[in-house]
Amino acid sequence: MRYRFYNARLLTMEQDCSVTEGEVWTEDAAIIYTGPEKEADLTWDREIDVKGNLLMPGFKDAHTHSAMTFLRSRADDMPLHEWLENQVFPLEARLTAEHVYHLSKLAIMEYLTSGITSNFDMYFYPEAIARASVDCGFRTVLVSPITSFSGSTVEEMEEDYHKFNQYHELIRYHLGFHAEYTCETPLLEAIARLSEKLGAPVFNHNSETRESVEQCIKRTGMTPTAFLNSIGMYGQGGGGYHCVHMTDEDLKIFKDKGLTAVTNPGSNVKLASGIAPVRKMMEMGIPIAIGTDGPASNNCLDMFREMFLVTGLAKILEEDAAAVDADEVLHMAVSGGARAMGLSRCDMLKEGKLADMVMIDLYQPNMQPFNNISKNLVYSGSKANIKMTMVNGRILYEDGKFFIGAEPAEIYENANCIVRELVQ
């Protein structure tokens, strides 16, 4: 398929967040031209008049648990412990691979409505997740959710690593584990050895709550970051999800090892976990990406909300309205995520890059007047501005309609049936 998008404003994100005018051409999965209007000696499957709207690279949701859609608004406004013990764990225990397949599709729909073109998904039943993404045409980087009580092994993780990195062009797999506090040391050491053997980075939940850090210090004498570093977990890079309660030493380890801090502000406020020190991370040159976390703890999968929160919470934490410039946040949501997820061809609109692209409706009141388009995205953008989401050269969402090989009504019905089944 060959698409020509013309009459467009372009936020290519090749360097800064400046906006130009021109065209984008795509052929199959790739971008074959980005630049000023020009004549083409090509035949097109479709020529799309962008009408002055904005084309930009898709957002990367760099931390989520997609299939937790079944828990959305099931148990809010309760203390964290009660929520986990009485709601999340008992219902999760009944989930099947088939459930995860259907529930992941519901999440994919929502990603598309928010201009998210790929996710970094930590959940059980990786094959079900991969199948949901491939069936929808969505791009997913899987990451292992292993714990000491999950019933899976490091040998299986190694198999999954090879299997899913050759599974489909839309699927990648990263090593990972749930968190320091859910994995015993021999398991963590085995993961570190596997990372060295494969030359592969490792990701995990890190310092999400103050309690998890305090307990780690009690057990090991070190913070989670320092402890994991001490057993050689980060020789091949990787990163941490959340990274709320970080010491200066933790941040120095992140900097030295080139680890990405994936911030999840929506979840961190909803679960009262705290505010991540994003400005400090930026000043130290630590790579930063943004994730929604799962729909049980956020409860939505909306990069616009997350972007506003990244800068808003930093401003509150630092008591400085100039903290964490919106343009930096936009880079975290696009290239920061792409870097963490290993999607080096999904970070900008440029010839040779993959066609993971969104069209932003600028002719809505929240995007007017045209004082500053990139800041508008972060400060006043919303899902209602997403006119089109393209993944790997295929349009999956356009003008409120989904093109993902299944009807929305069917996906909603499946999700509601699964909830009824699980809560019986």
Next chain:
Amino acid sequence: MRYRFYNARLLTMEQDCSVTEGEVWTEDAAIIYTGPEKEADLTWDREIDVKGNLLMPGFKDAHTHSAMTFLRSRADDMPLHEWLENQVFPLEARLTAEHVYHLSKLAIMEYLTSGITSNFDMYFYPEAIARASVDCGFRTVLVSPITSFSGSTVEEMEEDYHKFNQYHELIRYHLGFHAEYTCETPLLEAIARLSEKLGAPVFNHNSETRESVEQCIKRTGMTPTAFLNSIGMYGQGGGGYHCVHMTDEDLKIFKDKGLTAVTNPGSNVKLASGIAPVRKMMEMGIPIAIGTDGPASNNCLDMFREMFLVTGLAKILEEDAAAVDADEVLHMAVSGGARAMGLSRCDMLKEGKLADMVMIDLYQPNMQPFNNISKNLVYSGSKANIKMTMVNGRILYEDGKFFIGAEPAEIYENANCIVRELVQ
């Protein structure tokens, strides 16, 4: 005009946030029936199949400065003082009534996309604001923005009070002033006397920043709330916008006088002002409403973002995931605002109330599955869920189209022209 809405889910907000099924009928400005499906011996101008979606009372934006749309994303990520002195004040000084008319219309469009059916608007040129609202069919409660350097007088405020409370059924006027720190004591005393004379409540920016409180204490020996109370400002009730840095004594005055605290969390994070003590206010029984503040400082006019922030920031402040239940937030955004603004007929879907109503699209991925519809609104709702906004019995926004007597393209063009003119 007579409308029949059938096949609906109803969140009437008469009491709690429970959802029922049924119909809503409207005749001209009023609701004439809400309840289960039934036969009607009436002729209809239009019968609308709601298809299982949700009807609820419209949101009230209880603090804003609509015409500041011209400053949206004009000057972000800079210290508060620099922003005000170098950007806001010089450009505001050049605004004309005609500018305010056109810029207010752009804001009204955005309110409608977010399910907001009325606003509490503090800005210059009240007649231009009122004309914009009436021309669009939108409901506005004006409030005086007087300061000691605004060039207007308390006599003019009294005239405006009478004039705008008889101007049009969509317009009301409340006494007010910008803030304690921009008004000299004789002016404040004159406003307090006018309030007593008219039996009218008074509203103003209160304790938005720590500095404004500290400076008031230095000048008067009291906090802004205590000082204003000491000069008899609150004998007839009223309220404060922002209310971030409040002492226990301040809160007790709010409680005793029945004053509404209008919280503006989006603005408070973006300008690094702080987090309002919303849970404490709730526990004390202080009436609470929610406002977006103006588009220069937020930058969007989106009640969904504000609602999430009200509960999210409370959870962070209190370090408690159970703080400020989402259903309470929904009440603040609807009946709390209506109470503050004196719109006692706009607070619920009920026979005899005014038809200020929105239709929420529940068949979008962020509203699925149906675990808890009212919590979904607060935790995962977005502008993209607003299918219809009706004000005073007229549909002003439906399926992305505006019915406000002017074309969106014209309103956008006017706003962009005004910006070009002002920044010359």
